[in-house]
Each structure stands twice: as structure tokens, then as C-alpha cells.
Amino acid sequence: MRLFVIxxxxxxxxxxxxxxxxxxxxxxxxxxxxxxxxxxxMAMFTTYIALxxxxxxxxxxxxxxxxxxxxxxxxxxxxxxxVRPVESRPPLNAVILSLGxxxxxxxxxxxLFGGQTQSFPVPVSNIDFxxxxxxxxxxxxxxxxxxxxxxxxxxxxxxxQRTTLGLRMRAAAFNPxxxxxLGIRVGRMLTLGWGLAALLGALAGMLAAPAVYLYPSNMDxxxxxxxxxxxxxxLESPVGAVTGAVGVGLALSYVSGYIGADxxxxxxxxxxxxxxxxxxxxxxSFGRQRQV
Amino acid sequence: xxxxxxxxxxxxxxxxLDQVSLSVPEGSITAVLGANGAGKSTLxxxxxxxxxxxxxxxxxxxxxxxxxxxxxxxxxxVGHVPEGHGIISELTVDENxxxxxxxxxxxxxxxxxxxxxYELFPPLRVRRSVHASNLSGGERxxxxxxxxxxxxxxxLLLDEPSLGLAGGLLAQIMQRLVVLVTERNLSVLLIxxxxxxALSVADQAVVLSLGKIELRDSAERLAGDDALRHAYLGF
Amino acid sequence: xxxxxxxxxxxxxxxxxxxxxxxxxxxxSFVFDSYTNYNVTEVAIFAISxxxxxxxxxxxxxxxxxxxxxxxIGAYTTSVLLTxxxxxxxxxxxxxxxxxxxxxxxxxxxxxxxxxxxYLAGATLALAVALPQVPSHFASVxxxxxxxxxxxxxxxxxxxxxxxxxxxxxxxxLAAAVITFFVLANLxxxxxxxxxxxxxxxxxxxxxxxxxxxxxxxxxxxxxxxCAGLAGSLFAYWVTVTxxxxxxxxxxxxxxxxxxxxxxxxxxxxxxGSFIVVYLPVWTGGFASSLNLSSNIANNVPLAIYGVVxxxxxxxxxxxxxxxxxxxVHGVRRAAGSNRRAGVLPAAPQAPAQ
Ligand SMILES: Nc1ncnc2c1ncn2[C@@H]1O[C@H](COP(=O)(O)OP(=O)(O)OP(=O)(O)O)[C@@H](O)[C@H]1O
Ligand SMILES: [Mg+2]
Numbered sequence: 001m002r003l004f005v006i007x008x009x010x011x012x013x014x015x016x017x018x019x020x021x022x023x024x025x026x027x028x029x030x031x032x033x034x035x036x037x038x039x040x041x042m043a044m045f046t047t048y049i050a051l052x053x054x055x056x057x058x059x060x061x062x063x064x065x066x067x068x069x070x071x072x073x074x075x076x077x078x079x080x081x082x083v084r085p086v087e088s089r090p091p092l093n094a095v096i097l098s099l100g101x102x103x104x105x106x107x108x109x110x111x112l113f114g115g116q117t118q119s120f121p122v123p124v125s126n127i128d129f130x131x132x133x134x135x136x137x138x139x140x141x142x143x144x145x146x147x148x149x150x151x152x153x154x155x156x157x158x159x160x161q162r163t164t165l166g167l168r169m170r171a172a173a174f175n176p177x178x179x180x181x182l183g184i185r186v187g188r189m190l191t192l193g194w195g196l197a198a199l200l201g202a203l204a205g206m207l208a209a210p211a212v213y214l215y216p217s218n219m220d221x222x223x224x225x226x227x228x229x230x231x232x233x234x235l236e237s238p239v240g241a242v243t244g245a246v247g248v249g250l251a252l253s254y255v256s257g258y259i260g261a262d263x264x265x266x267x268x269x270x271x272x273x274x275x276x277x278x279x280x281x282x283x284x285s286f287g288r289q290r291q292v
Numbered sequence: 293x294x295x296x297x298x299x300x301x302x303x304x305x306x307x308x309l310d311q312v313s314l315s316v317p318e319g320s321i322t323a324v325l326g327a328n329g330a331g332k333s334t335l336x337x338x339x340x341x342x343x344x345x346x347x348x349x350x351x352x353x354x355x356x357x358x359x360x361x362x363x364x365x366x367x368x369x370v371g372h373v374p375e376g377h378g379i380i381s382e383l384t385v386d387e388n389x390x391x392x393x394x395x396x397x398x399x400x401x402x403x404x405x406x407x408x409x410y411e412l413f414p415p416l417r418v419r420r421s422v423h424a425s426n427l428s429g430g431e432r433x434x435x436x437x438x439x440x441x442x443x444x445x446x447x448l449l450l451d452e453p454s455l456g457l458a459g460g461l462l463a464q465i466m467q468r469l470v471v472l473v474t475e476r477n478l479s480v481l482l483i484x485x486x487x488x489x490a491l492s493v494a495d496q497a498v499v500l501s502l503g504k505i506e507l508r509d510s511a512e513r514l515a516g517d518d519a520l521r522h523a524y525l526g527f
Numbered sequence: 528x529x530x531x532x533x534x535x536x537x538x539x540x541x542x543x544x545x546x547x548x549x550x551x552x553x554x555x556s557f558v559f560d561s562y563t564n565y566n567v568t569e570v571a572i573f574a575i576s577x578x579x580x581x582x583x584x585x586x587x588x589x590x591x592x593x594x595x596x597x598x599x600i601g602a603y604t605t606s607v608l609l610t611x612x613x614x615x616x617x618x619x620x621x622x623x624x625x626x627x628x629x630x631x632x633x634x635x636x637x638x639x640x641x642x643x644x645x646y647l648a649g650a651t652l653a654l655a656v657a658l659p660q661v662p663s664h665f666a667s668v669x670x671x672x673x674x675x676x677x678x679x680x681x682x683x684x685x686x687x688x689x690x691x692x693x694x695x696x697x698x699x700x701l702a703a704a705v706i707t708f709f710v711l712a713n714l715x716x717x718x719x720x721x722x723x724x725x726x727x728x729x730x731x732x733x734x735x736x737x738x739x740x741x742x743x744x745x746x747x748x749x750x751x752x753x754c755a756g757l758a759g760s761l762f763a764y765w766v767t768v769t770x771x772x773x774x775x776x777x778x779x780x781x782x783x784x785x786x787x788x789x790x791x792x793x794x795x796x797x798x799x800g801s802f803i804v805v806y807l808p809v810w811t812g813g814f815a816s817s818l819n820l821s822s823n824i825a826n827n828v829p830l831a832i833y834g835v836v837x838x839x840x841x842x843x844x845x846x847x848x849x850x851x852x853x854x855x856v857h858g859v860r861r862a863a864g865s866n867r868r869a870g871v872l873p874a875a876p877q878a879p880a881q
Contacts, residue, residue, distance in 0.1 A: 097842070164394055217776070264660070280646065
């Protein structure tokens with residue numbers, strides 16, 4: 001029973017990191033019909049930059065902010081310079097383009113920051129809380145992780161639902177042509193959307209690094225699990241993405257706890273296939289079937 | 293004054309508009325009639341910048357519209373009610389209306405304009421917070437026209453607003469349109485399949501056929517002359 | 528007439544590939560040193576797998592980000608069988624790998640036939656990440672992270688005792704590649720190939736004209752996986768150790784890089800792309816060591832170049848580098864007043880809509 005609780009807490013904590021990635025993927029997918037396969041690599045890159053800042057003696061929080069800010073810029077620049085020209089082309093172009101960005105970032109990172117695996121600091125202890133003599137299955141860092149992702153999601157929700165900027169972004173994503181004849185600068189909205197998504201990815205990178213360590217491909221699995229969650233959630237729905245990603249986190253945690261850590265990715269794959277066999281459009285995708 | 297001259301548009305090699313010239317004075321409605329595929333939507337889509345012409349110019353007042361982006365053209369005062377209404381069904385009625393004026397600096401007047409849209413089309417007010425996907429066809433057209441008006445345009449392009457509307461409702465909307473035109477001194481380009489109702493409100497009318505203007509006359513004369521009506525409009 | 532023409536194509540292909548085989552035989556026997564043979568073998572292995580991916584992605588329009596995982600199935604089939612029965616002949620190993628991976632491809636294809644665009648890409652991506660974990664877990668069968676060792680095939684006695692095993696492997700691999708390309712070139716031109724393309728270009732239209740879309744897609748997956756299995760088996764002989772680290776996501780991405788560089792949908796492009804993907808690290812390695820670059824930089828230059836090439840290929844040459852070259856050649860010829868079509872490189876189609 002205690003093990004089950006531990007696995008559950010772990011699963012939710014990891015799941016929230018996957019959820020940040022999943023949400024970033026869904027934001028970009030809804031706005032531009034593109035899966036950003038470089039999402040994880042971008043997060044890896046911004047995490048390295050945070051590490052450089054922290055290694056130079058700056059406090060963790062400064063590194064944290066620098067990572068988020070670089071993420072925003074990296075996402076925006078990627079959209080403006082690379083994605084914009086292929087937005088109206090057949091989807092395979094964007095797939096290959098974002099894989100190119102993924103490969104490039106994973107090659108440039110070791111050139112700039114060194115290729116060896118590095119440990120990454122935590123802002124608060126990642127040793128489990130102790131009450132009296134019993135240790136709880138939760139660490140301050142786990143609480144921070146879940147809290148940070150929840151706050152980020154809440155802020156995004158407020159921006160999208162409660163501000164005119166968010167309304168413009170939603171209009172640009174739902175129907176770019178109509179948005180344009182209503183005077184909305186759709187290009188800017190897409191750039192901003194990519195920026196915000198990459199910012200969310202950067203947050204996931206900072207939260208994942210203490211556990212998975214920092215190396216050029218450290219976010220590959222996180223990206224795949226986040227993507228799995230987003231697909232299970234149906235790609236269109238932010239709520240679905242978060243639910244799917246937390247579900248993936250839990251499933252992986254149980255698989256690696258009860259069966260073997262090596263099999264966690266296989267478990268993720270099996271769940272993905274099972275869900276897609278039952279519902280090829282994911283769980284939260286209602287209404288019209290999209291032929292993408 | 294909306295002044296279109298020598299406008300030529302091609303999709304690939306296919307000419308969709310061939311040297312179209314047309315001027316729409318302020319405070320008046322010009323009906324554009326023609327069969328399916330005549331190039332009516334192409335005309336309004338070119339004016340609002342969604343389609344780039346090969347040649348020609350579109351002037352709104354002193355501003356050349358050709359070569360500008362759709363968002364810039366909207367900001368110069370062109371309101372476009374697109375074919376099939378173009379409501380964003382994922383958003384609520386109120387959000388759709390607000391979208392119309394978001395680019396404008398004057399926040400207070402935006403709210404006034406939205407209020408006016410609700411007054412123009414009262415059925416929208418009761419449904420203001422429902423998702424636009426739940427609206428009826430007529431309500432969608434009202435929303436689309438209302439949304440265009442929120443921007444306080446000087447020129448209004450209506451692409452088949454009668455599509456899917458019952459006769460009574462259509463007459464109502466047309467009456468409101470006429471009031472708007474004189475009140476706001478709008479230049480209106482009204483695309484219609486339904487020639488009868490368009491001619492009843494328009495000042496002048498053109499018949500477009502295979503991308504060319506085939507006939508140009510006052511709406512009154514066109515509606516009154518049986519021979520012309522039979523020949524070009526088929527009723 | 529039509530069948531005559533087709534038979535003619537078949538014969539022409541046959542003669543072409545026979546000639547190619549002879550040229551390669553001479554090159555590997557008398558011209559190349561053993562290091563070159565070693566690299567050429569790798570190019571051939573890569574090309575077999577890339578050709579399979581070309582059929583799937585370029586011609587049938589299904590994106591697979593997990594082809595490295597399919598190669599892994601082929602490699603492990605051979606390696607496990609060899610640890611059980613070291614004496615089994617190589618041909619049997621190749622066939623077993625083709626069959627096992629083809630079956631795996633059928634399973635993935637059946638699961639994938641209902642999936643479109645990002646859903647299919649996501650599923651294959653998950654496969655690419657998940658499958659390499661299996662050998663670590665079932666270490667008793669698959670040798671864990673150390674992997675299984677595979678001894679290179681021994682040349683037959685009549686070639687003499689001094690005949691180098693690398694050269695023998697080069698012969699086998701090139702023969703396998705020539706046969707694969709012969710089969711695929713004919714497949715692509717056949718009615719089946721036409722169906723593959725119709726499904727890629729317009730699924731609804733294909734369905735209306737009576738094509739069983741799902742079956743066509745599964746078939747493409749099987750063909751493609753069979754190629755990956757063959758390549759994987761040869762890969763096992765070539766590296767001599769089959770371990771999970773040989774089949775990372777990077778392998779899948781390099782395969783995709785190869786077919787994009789070569790021009791999506793073109794079989795000769797797959798060869799060109801494989802050549803570049805294999806030789807780029809060799810060249811940059813030499814270049815980097817002559818510049819005394821640190822290993823962190825030197826080791827990653829090829830990867831960086833792949834990334835840049837993919838990006839540039841899409842932004843500048845949406846038809847692939849080969850397609851770009853072909854259209855330049857075409858343009859030059861037209862400018863020179865010749866109205867012959869550019870025949871050096873087959874014009875690659877634009878990246879298909881999914
Ligand atoms: N995006 C496009 N690409 C290619 N051809 C187009 C495109 N849009 C319209 N056309 C063609 O241009 C011609 C004019 O089309 P347009 O939509 O302007 O006609 P319309 O008068 O609005 O017709 P309807 O009454 O059916 O709305 C038609 O032949 C149409 O097929
Ligand atoms: Mg029309």
C-alpha cells in the first residue's frame with residue numbers, strides 16, 4: 001500500500017511535467033496544425049542556459065527566469081524564421097523542419113555546453129518531508145513541480161480566456177482567415193503562441209532536469225511521453241492533454257514500479273496504441289473527424 | 293467612396309476577374325449579381341486582401357488597398373461579411389462581436405459599438421454567452437453583420453448574406469441594412485444570388501458573368517425592365 | 528502493348544541492376560581498400576532501409592519516425608537465432624529477419640492504418656523510444672545493454688583462405704541492396720505502386736476508385752518493414768554487436784534525413800541520401816581532427832549539418848536536394864534550348880499531403 005502511494009505520487013509529479021509539454025504541443029497544434037517535435041530539444045537548450053547562469057553564481061531563480069525568457073524568444077524566433085514559410089505547405093514539410101531543429105539543437109548543445117551528463121540543481125529540497133518519525137512520500141521539490149505547472153496552466157488559462165490578447169490568439173488559431181479580415185495580426189499571434197508554448201516547455205525542462213539529469217537528448221523521452229499524453233487527450237483539448245499526460249505519468253510509474261523501470265516506455269507505447277485502437281482521434285476529441 | 297478599377301484576378305492560369313471597374317459611392321448600395329462561379333466572391337475577397345490581384349487598383353477614399361494585408365485593409369475601414377458568414381463557432385456570440393473591434397484603440401467606443409450591434413439585432417443579446425455553434429443560420433448572419441459593424445467600417449462587403457435565410461427574416465435584415473447605410477454613410481457592396489431582394493434595396497446593380505461586368509444599371513431600372521431581368525437574372 | 532511495355536521496363540531494370548551488380552563487384556574486389564569496403568557496406572545497409580522508408584513515407588505518404596526500431600527487430604532476430612544456432616546459414620538469417628520484421632510491420636501497419644498525420648507519427652515515435660528498452664529488460668534472451676555478439680560471415684572455402692571477411696560481407700550486402708532496389712523499382716512502377724501514390728495524393732479519391740486504402744497502407748508498411756528487417760540483419764553482421772544503443776531515436780531520424788536529402792519519394796535519392804548520411808561523419812571527422820577541434824565539437828558536427836540540411840532542404844528545396852538538383856539541371860537544359868527532360872535524377876514529387 002505504501003508502495004502504491006509512492007508510485008502514485010511519483011506518477012502525478014512526472015505526469016505534471018509531461019502535462020506541461022503536452023499542453024505546449026497542443027497550443028502549437030491548435031494554432032498552426034504543426035507538431036513541434038523540437039519542443040523537448042528547445043527545453044533542453046534553455047535548461048542548459050539556466051545551468052550556465054546558475055554556475056556563474058547567480059541564484060537558481062534568476063536561472064529559472066532566464067530559462068523561461070529564452071524559451072519565449074526561442075519559440076517566437078523559430079516560428080517567425082522557420083515555421084512561417086512552411087505553414088501553408090503540406091504537413092510533412094513542417095514535420096521534417098521541426099525534426100531538423102531537434103537534431104540541430106541536440107548537436108549544438110554539446111558543442112556549447114559539453115556533452116557529458118550534468119546534474120541539475122533544485123530550488124527546494126528533493127528529500128521527502130518527514131513528520132515526526134515517518135517520512136511522507138512527497139518532497140518539497142515534488143510539491144514545487146506540481147505547483148509550478150498548475151500555476152503556469154492557470155496563468156495561461158486566464159490569458160487565453162480573460163484577456164483580449166487571448167481572444168485574439170484564439171481567433172487566430174481557430175480561423176486565421178476570418179481573424180485577418182477582422183483586423184487581427186494573425187502572424188504576430190502565431191509567433192506569440194509559439195513563444196508561450198516554448199516558455200511552457202522551458203518550465204518542463206527545468207522541472208525534469210534534476211531527475212533525468214541534463215544532457216543533449218535528456219528531453220527526448222519527456223517529449224515522447226508528453227506527446228503520448230497529448231495524443232491520448234485528442235490533441236485539440238488542453239484539458240485532454242493534461243489529463244492524458246498525468247495518466248501517462250501514472251501508468252509509467254506503476255509499470256516501472258511493479259514490473260521494471262526499463263519497461264516504462266514500452267508501457268507508454270502500449271497504452272498509446274490501445275487508446276488509439278479504441279479511439280483513433282484520442283479520448284477528448286469529439287465531433288468532426290479530422291483528416292490531417 | 294470605394295473605387296475599383298481594372299481589377300484582374302487569376303487562380304493559376306484561370307482568369308476569375310477580368311478588368312472589373314466599379315465605384316460604390318458613400319451612402320449607397322451596389323448589388324453584384326451573377327451565376328455561381330461568376331467571380332462575385334473573388335471580387336470581395338480581393339478587395340479585402342485575401343486574394344492578390346494580377347492587376348488593377350482598389351481605392352478606399354485616398355488609400356490604395358491593393359498590396360496591403362487583409363488585417364491592414366480591415367483597419368482602414370473595410371468590413372467583410374464573408375460567404376457562409378464566417379462566424380468562429382468555437383467562441384461565444386459576445387466574443388465574436390468583440391473580435392470585430394479589437395484592433396481599435398478606443399476601448400470605450402468599442403463597448404458602445406457592441407451595444408449598438410445588440411440593438412441592431414436584439415436576438416443576439418439573449419444569446420450573448422452561448423457558443424456561436426449553437427446559433428441558427430439567421431442568427432449567424434446577424435452576428436456576422438453585427439461583428440463587421442463593430443469595427444465602424446466605411447465600406448461594407450456582404451457576400452450572400454441571404455444564404456439560408458427565410459424570406460421574412462431576410463427582408464428584416466435588408467431593411468436594417470438600408471437604415472445603416474444612410475445613418476453611417478456606408479459604401480456597401482452586396483453580393484447576392486437572390487436578385488429580387490438585392491435589387492429591392494440596392495441603388496445600382498452590376499451583373500457579373502465569367503469574371504466580366506456584363507451589365508451595369510440602376511437597380512430600379514433593372515428590376516423594372518422585364519426583358520433585362522429575364523435575360524440576365526432569370527426571373 | 529501495355530504489358531509489353533511493362534515487360535520491357537522489367538527487362539531494362541533487370542539489365543540495369545545486373546550491370547550495377549557487376550560494377551560493384553569489380554569495385555569492391557579490385558578498387559576499394561578494406562576501409563572503403565567497410566563504409567560502402569554501411570551505405571548499402573542504410574540505403575536498403577532508406578529505400579523501404581521511401582516507399583512508406585515518400586510514396587505512400589505515411590510518416591514513420593520509428594524505422595530504427597524496425598531495423599532493431601531485424602538485427603535481434605538474426606542475433607538471437609545465431610546465439611541459439613551459430614551454424615545456420617546467412618541466407619536463412621536474412622530471410623528470418625525479413626519475415627519477423629515484416630510481421631512486426633504488419634502489426635504496426637494495421638494499428639497505424641486508422642491513424643493519420645500526427646497520430647501515426649506519435650505512435651511510431653513512441654515505438655522508436657520504447658523498443659530499445661526491451662532488450663535491457665529481457666537480458667537473458669537479448670543480452671541486456673551489453674548486447675549479443677555476432678561473428679561476421681565466413682567467406683566460402685572456394686574464395687581461398689586469405690579472402691577478407693569484410694569483403695565477403697560487402698559482396699553480400701551489395702547483392703542484397705541490388706536485389707532490394709530491383710524489387711522496389713519494379714514495385715514502384717507497378718499497379719501496386721500506383722495505388723500507393725493514389726492513397727498518398729488523395730485518400731478519398733483513391734477510395735472512390737475502388738482502392739482498399741487500409742490494405743494498401745498495411746502493405747506499404749509490410750514492404751517497408753521487410754526492407755528494414757533485411758537492413759537490420761546485415762547491420763548485425765556489420766557491427767558484430769547488437770545492442771540497444773545501436774538503435775536510438777537518432778537512427779530513425781537519420782533514415783528520415785537520408786530520404787529527405789535524396790528527395791522524398793525517389794529510390795535513387797535514397798541511395799544518394801544514405802551515401803551522404805554515412806560519409807558526412809567520415810569527412811567531418813577528418814576535417815575536425817585536422818583542425819584540432821575538441822571531441823565535443825567534432826563528434827557533433829555531422830549531426831549539426833544534418834539538422835541544417837533538413838531545415839535548408841525544406842525551406843529552399845521543398846522537393847529535396849535531389850529534386851532541387853534535378854530542377855536546376857532541368858532549368859539549365861531548357862535554357863540551353865534542349866527540350867529533353869532531365870533524366871539524371873528522377874523528379875521527386877513535392878512532399879505529399881498526408
Ligand atoms: N481558391 C481558388 N482556387 C482556384 N479557383 C478558384 C478559387 N476560388 C474560386 N475559384 C474559381 O474562380 C471562379 C469564381 O469563383 P467565385 O467564388 O468568385 O464565384 P462566385 O461568383 O462567388 O460563385 P458562388 O455564387 O457559387 O459563390 C470559379 O470558377 C471558381 O471555381
Ligand atoms: Mg461566392
